[in-house]
Amino acid sequence: MFYLVQELLAVERLRYSTQKGLISEFGRRHIKEGDLDPEFGRILSKGYERRMFGDYGQTDIVSREMARTALDESGRFLREVKKLFPDAR
Numbered sequence: 001m002f003y004l005v006q007e008l009l010a011v012e013r014l015r016y017s018t019q020k021g022l023i024s025e026f027g028r029r030h031i032k033e034g035d036l037d038p039e040f041g042r043i044l045s046k047g048y049e050r051r052m053f054g055d056y057g058q059t060d061i062v063s064r065e066m067a068r069t070a071l072d073e074s075g076r077f078l079r080e081v082k083k084l085f086p087d088a089r
Contacts, residue, residue: 001047001077008084019048030084040080043073 002019005026009016012029016022023044031041050070054062 001044001074001081002051004078004081005044008081011085019051023048030081035084036080040077043077047074047077 002022005022006016009022009025009029014025016025026044027041030036031038047070050066
């Protein structure tokens with residue numbers, strides 16, 4: 001999700017060096033402006049939290065349910081955000 005949003009903002013001639021900055025700008029430009037349902041901003045933020053937990057958390061155990069939810073949400077996110085690209089079909 002992060003790389004997709006990074007590419008979307010790059011197409012818009014915007015670049016961010018941190019994930020938090022990227023998430024914030026994505027929310028400002030595409031959630032608050034009404035391009036996407038706010039649910040997709042929450043999915044992206046939750047993905048960031050999961051990544052931080054996975055990389056820096058106290059455990060490396062992820063349940064099947066957590067993994068399945070993350071995959072489902074990221075798939076929905078991908079399908080919706082791809083529609084924002086200028087040449088989207």
